[in-house]
Amino acid sequence: MRIISYQVTDERLGEVGQVYRLVTTLLNPQVAAALALIGLYHERWEVELVIDEIKTHERVQRKVLRSKTPEEVRQELYGIFLAHYAVRVHLAQAATEAQVDPDRLSFTDGLFVLTEMLDLALILEPEEATEPLLRRLHERMRQQLLPERRLRVNRCEIKQLYQKYKPKKRDVPPPLPFEPEDQFLDFVALLDPLASLATAGGGT
Numbered sequence: 001m002r003i004i005s006y007q008v009t010d011e012r013l014g015e016v017g018q019v020y021r022l023v024t025t026l027l028n029p030q031v032a033a034a035l036a037l038i039g040l041y042h043e044r045w046e047v048e049l050v051i052d053e054i055k056t057h058e059r060v061q062r063k064v065l066r067s068k069t070p071e072e073v074r075q076e077l078y079g080i081f082l083a084h085y086a087v088r089v090h091l092a093q094a095a096t097e098a099q100v101d102p103d104r105l106s107f108t109d110g111l112f113v114l115t116e117m118l119d120l121a122l123i124l125e126p127e128e129a130t131e132p133l134l135r136r137l138h139e140r141m142r143q144q145l146l147p148e149r150r151l152r153v154n155r156c157e158i159k160q161l162y163q164k165y166k167p168k169k170r171d172v173p174p175p176l177p178f179e180p181e182d183q184f185l186d187f188v189a190l191l192d193p194l195a196s197l198a199t200a201g202g203g204t
Helices: 034-041 046-058 070-098 107-121 131-141
Strands: 002-008 020-024 188-191
Touching: 002 034, 020 034, 034 188, 046 070, 046 107, 070 107, 070 131, 107 131
Parallel strands: none
Antiparallel strands: 002 020, 002 188
16 A cells, blocks of 8 residues: 655644645555645545435435335436536546636536426437537526635534544634635645655555
8 A cells, every 4th residue: 555644734723733645556656646635635525515415405305215126216316416427527528628626517507407408308319419508508607607716724622622632712803715716736845755655565
């Protein structure tokens, strides 16, 4: 395995001076650079947004599946996941064409536009419905961009003293937000970049 050690240089992102270690089975630093893996690891919470997109927006807050048998439930889940993937694929293509971050495109708007386009595609001939509709679809998906995301502030405090966290200070102003152009890796200090490989049988 490969161990990547690093620190954050801004207290809004974590404990300054604390050594964080990321363990991975991607051993080749030429293929998987340490900083790239660190950046991806700290975006893992994005999965929560995917769950929200599927449960809240795609399914319009329906509580249960309609299917009554295990096989039908599996089939319905496959359909839900494939529909989500279809929307996300077109959002990614639209963002790439416009050279913007896919996070700037709204899933809710993309779902509405794609559904509307599908209704139109059903009444057109195949040769009329492919390329022109895809261009129109991507143009509409990127018409209204969301604001650039800012880094989330990680304030390690709770209301009562517990474990290693400090009690919340009511008289202390909240931390300043990050600027839109700030990136997480701007505040990462990589430790021992040449010694980040280790084996399961021993090493550093």
